[in-house]
Amino acid sequence: MKRLLFIATSLLPLSVFSAIDIQPHVLEIEQENTVVTVTNYVLDPEYVAVQLYQLNNPGESPEQESLTSVGEQPQPALFASPAKLTLGPKQSGRIFLKALSTPDKEQVYRLAVVPVNNLQVTGGHTAVLGVQLSYMGLVRHLAASPQPQWAHRCIDGRVELQNTGNTRLQWRQLKTQEQDIEGFNLYPDQRRQLSVSDVRGMIEDKPFNLRCIAG
Numbered sequence: 001m002k003r004l005l006f007i008a009t010s011l012l013p014l015s016v017f018s019a020i021d022i023q024p025h026v027l028e029i030e031q032e033n034t035v036v037t038v039t040n041y042v043l044d045p046e047y048v049a050v051q052l053y054q055l056n057n058p059g060e061s062p063e064q065e066s067l068t069s070v071g072e073q074p075q076p077a078l079f080a081s082p083a084k085l086t087l088g089p090k091q092s093g094r095i096f097l098k099a100l101s102t103p104d105k106e107q108v109y110r111l112a113v114v115p116v117n118n119l120q121v122t123g124g125h126t127a128v129l130g131v132q133l134s135y136m137g138l139v140r141h142l143a144a145s146p147q148p149q150w151a152h153r154c155i156d157g158r159v160e161l162q163n164t165g166n167t168r169l170q171w172r173q174l175k176t177q178e179q180d181i182e183g184f185n186l187y188p189d190q191r192r193q194l195s196v197s198d199v200r201g202m203i204e205d206k207p208f209n210l211r212c213i214a215g
Helices: none
Strands: 020-023 026-029 033-040 046-055 067-069 078-081 084-087 092-099 107-115 119-123 127-131 135-141 150-155 158-163 169-175 184-186 191-193 198-203 206-211
Touching: 020 107, 020 135, 026 033, 026 092, 033 084, 046 078, 078 107, 084 092, 092 107, 158 184, 184 191
Parallel strands: 026 135
Antiparallel strands: 020 033, 033 092, 046 067, 046 084, 046 107, 078 092, 107 135, 119 127, 150 158, 158 191, 169 184, 169 198, 198 206
């Protein structure tokens, strides 16, 4: 039996497989219309499909992301056009993102630019790899009035953090008495249970210091 493998390459350098890039890589939408630029850096023409997906679990690693095509949604809040682009050598094109409504809470999307021709790679006698290159950008569809809010509680002597507002919050420069903790983002309604009883650091640009007392 032959296996077929598809690889999304949002973080691959331009020299790998193909040379399509999108700018900006992270986009915040606060108005009705926004433009993303797609550039073909090679000497051959590229035919690309444009796909927009809502990210159901923002903040997870790329391999754990759950995506829903906006084409499957009965009332999408965001729309991307055109659906296909032809880019000549060293040529750039534009993708238009149109907000059809404004969310109450921040919504997150992946904008995928996919070359129509897949690269076929033979791997031994039993595997054929169909590498579908997908250059992805992150789109943050912001609420009309962003309200950063958060809360914490102690569970069994350990700190739990929750985003109670309507926009993404970044926890960074996190430290305990014994160690540093890798920073992370929490999107609206998301929680993060830490394995420590004390933590300090920054939420966006504001310092915080928390301690849970056991018992």
